[in-house]
Amino acid sequence: MPPLRLIDGTLVKQGAEAHVYKSTFLYPNVPCLIKVRPTKPYRHATLDMRLTKHRCISEARLLNRCRSMGVLCPTVYFVDEKRGEIIMEWIEGPSVRDFLHNYIDDASDHGKDENKAIDVQLDALMENIGQTIGKLHDIDTIHGDLTTSNLMLKPRESPGTQVLDTADTSLANSDVVLIDFGLGQVSSSDEDKAVDLYVLERAFLSTHPRATRLFDIIIDSYKRNCLGSSVVLRRLQEVRLRGRKKSMVG
Amino acid sequence: MPTTLSVPHLPSNYRLHIALFTSVTNAAHLHSQLLAKNAEYEYAFIEPSILVSHLQPISAGFRAIHDLLDPDVGLRTPNVHSETVFSLSPTHNITDSYRRFGISPSSTSVLAIKILDTSLASYSESSTLERLASIVEGTEVNFDTKEIRKLTDLSKVKKYYKLKDLGYVDQLYKKKGRTIEEKSEEQAWRDLEGAVLGAMALRSLV
Known part of the structure; x- marks a missing residue:
């Protein structure tokens, strides 16, 4: 699937599953984190899309569940499950x-x-x-x-x-x-x-x-x-x- | 003054023009013009009592523009303004979303949003803002979280966004007889904002 927009942010972490960018949401002074699950060329396209979508949705749901029930975790701002993107709150501070x-x-x-x-x-x-x-x-x-x-x-x-x-x-x-x-x-x-x-x-x-x-x-x-x-x-x-x-x- | 805003990640020619009004007297007229599909009145007229922060309506506008431009998603309502109102909803019911999050004939405050492609030859910022400031008859106040919170109806927000689980863990511990540190008022607002933004973002996934 072609990207709708270029992700304008700085890559902060790259794992096996996802790339993580730091960017801003809605206002230049609201920092956010964009988690993108890129397509994996070695997987069958249909399967790849299904896996990406499923993982993206399940992560967003869990984050939202924890956030609203009172366990501290990032707020979900936006989900584009087809492209495997989640925009969420940026957590400032060290791990x-x-x-x-x-x-x-x-x-x-x-x-x-x-x-x-x-x-x-x-x-x-x-x-x-x-x-x-x-x-x-x-x-x-x-x-x-x-x-x-x-x-x-x-x-x-x-x-x-x-x-x-x-x-x-x-x-x-x-x-x-x-x-x-x-x-x-x-x-x-x-x-x-x-x-x-x-x-x-x-x-x-x-x-x-x-x-x-x-x-x-x-x-x-x-x-x-x-x-x-x-x-x-x-x-x-x-x-x-x-x-x-x-x-x-x- | 109304606020003009272009949003990160979206093409910069799309701009939101936003103004918040209290003591509104012509809500019934605005509502009837929406129903009549009068193009002159194509705005997102939002009921501010269901808002908890200034990010909430902009987030809805972001979603509406995003879906407008995304050929795989597209709009599910007639235009980007009705889509903005629909995007405030945590459910897929369009009629309900207009009724709950859009203005009603009896609204006394209104948040008006106009989304325009500024690359069009017909676009003029000054006339757009002028029209925005005059279309709603009322007192314009600053569009910010402080003003919005004055208008919030918490019970409506909790009902419409289905937030009965908000702060569930603390309630659970309280029931078991533990003393829970009271949250500051600001923190409680933040938690509410987080839950609402999350509920909106997850609409497509419900």
Whole structure:
């Protein structure tokens, strides 16, 4: 399908599935993100269009569901499902992944006391992440790809707040925002929720070797905040033993 | 003064001309001219009480122009102005969308939008704006979110956009006896705006 318009924005990320551009919506001062799923020439054209359309629609629906039910994620502004485009709210702020990397790099430069102060803030951030995932699961939504890159830190908008970009900035004024629901689904099954947490655990431990303690705080916060946490956490034990795939086929 | 606006991502020759009026006295006349399909009155006349932010009607205009120019989609209503009103709707029912989001004979405030292709020889910005300012008899106020929120009818917005699940998680936790941090008024408006814009964007997918 020929593009209706050239995407006038800057490419900020390119994954296997989609290209992500930063641009503006309606007004030059309203930043937005455009997620485009380009056609894949190696797929049969009809199949390609169906897959693109389906994924685009399911992502937009999930985003909207979370946004209106009260889990923080980008607002959907516009969907062109035939071209696989979603225009959504731009979330300003670093990903938790970048944030943690900066923190770990910086940590060696600081004195012991200073580190302790940052640790307290980090604990608060983990608490916040656990709470956010708890909310997500309480509305029976599965993210499908919970990694630290898909968790953003958005500074709360209040007069005088600076954009958060370094480890020194106060975490107390930031919200955890979920992005990229491309692999998400609506499901109330404990298995799916447990796998969601398992994926996050793997991502956490592999990118941040010192983060075992941090992940424990997330689980603890999830336990206290998510209404259905006890069954899910029991299931998580099983998932840890056998891995993400329940059926051993394929 | 009415606002003139061209929108990112759309050809820049398409412009929206927007004006917001309160204390309107000729809504019945405007409504009857729309029904009579009088070309002189081809405007998007929107009922402001269903608006929660200034982005909402522009987003509808964006959608209308987008669909007009997209050969695979096209308009589902007679013209780009009726399409703008239809684009405010979260459902596919065109008649309902006019009734709910367009003006009624008893409207006392009106948001008027004129969309024009400025590359046409007949286009003149000054005469378009003059006509826009005079077609509705009322007091013109600034077209911005502050003025729009004064006119919002929250119960209507929640009903028409089917927002009974708005803030569901907090309600759920409250029911379980947890104390939930109260949202600031601004945050509540933002959440409402997000839900409304999302509902409009997902119309084609319902």
